[in-house]
Amino acid sequence: MDQSKEQRILNSVSYNAVKGDPESVLDCIDKYCSQKEWAMNVGDEKGLILDNVVKEADPTTALELGTYCGYSAIRIARLLKPKAHLFSIEFNPEFVPIAKEIIEIAGLSDKVTILEGHAQDIIPQLKSKYDVDTLDFVFLDHWKERYAPDTILLEECGLLRKGSILLADNIIYPGAPEFLEYIRNHKRFECTNYPSHLEYMKVEDAMEKAVYLG
Ligand SMILES: O=C(NCCc1nnc(-c2ccc3[nH]cnc3c2)[nH]1)c1cc(-c2ccc(F)cc2)cc(O)c1O
Ligand SMILES: [Mg+2]
Numbered sequence: 202m203d204q205s206k207e208q209r210i211l212n213s214v215s216y217n218a219v220k221g222d223p224e225s226v227l228d229c230i231d232k233y234c235s236q237k238e239w240a241m242n243v244g245d246e247k248g249l250i251l252d253n254v255v256k257e258a259d260p261t262t263a264l265e266l267g268t269y270c271g272y273s274a275i276r277i278a279r280l281l282k283p284k285a286h287l288f289s290i291e292f293n294p295e296f297v298p299i300a301k302e303i304i305e306i307a308g309l310s311d312k313v314t315i316l317e318g319h320a321q322d323i324i325p326q327l328k329s330k331y332d333v334d335t336l337d338f339v340f341l342d343h344w345k346e347r348y349a350p351d352t353i354l355l356e357e358c359g360l361l362r363k364g365s366i367l368l369a370d371n372i373i374y375p376g377a378p379e380f381l382e383y384i385r386n387h388k389r390f391e392c393t394n395y396p397s398h399l400e401y402m403k404v405e406d407a408m409e410k411a412v413y414l415g
Pocket of ligand 1: 267292
């Protein structure tokens with residue numbers, strides 16, 4: 202059976218990246234996806250915005266919605282302090298083993314736990330099953346129509362604390378209009394917009410940061 206695009210990305214990383222070097226894994230994926238096959242990684246341009254917000258948050262516990270091939274999980278995990286941890290939720294069973302392998306090649310398996318399933322099913326289990334108290338940082342990069350309901354769910358589950366930082370990808374393309382409407386009109390979030398471009402393309406995109414005011 203023909204290999205998937207995600208399998209071909211893993212092959213390229215496995216062959217070209219330096220084992221244990223997150224930067225080389227990121228560079229390899231960015232090179233492959235800009236020169237060979239486009240893929241929906243956050244990419245190098247929006248990746249710098251992600252890096253800066255993660256550094257600002259300096260999270261002990263972080264959550265990512267939408268693992269895909271693990272590119273943004275590596276971007277986040279490589280910046281985490283020693284005892285910090287990233288939980289990443291992925292719905293597509295084909296992506297999970299590929300992301301795990303790519304994160305392993307980056308040498309970051311100890312810092313990342315991939316949870317397979319729907320965010321709306323896993324989020325309510327984070328406290329009881331995964332011993333999470335509150336989340337210091339959340340990266341939203343899953344199905345765009347799930348950004349708003351899952352943000353509401355995070356708040357309802359008591360997973361946000363004063364100062365928790367949310368960062369959402371794809372605000373313009375594919376777009377998350379309901380999320381933008383919700384978060385910008387919700388008095389307990391302070392929002393900042395970061396104009397950028399769709400990964401590996403000249404198409405306009407943006408990221409939105411929302412700080413929970415408690
Ligand atoms: O769909 C996207 N990302 C979402 C994948 C995902 N990976 N995992 C999930 C999940 C995970 C837990 C879930 N729980 C409930 N739904 C869930 C969905 N969703 C996406 C699409 C594009 C894109 C741009 C231009 C195009 F022409 C076509 C596509 C660009 C991007 O940066 C994206 O992030
Ligand atoms: Mg995205």
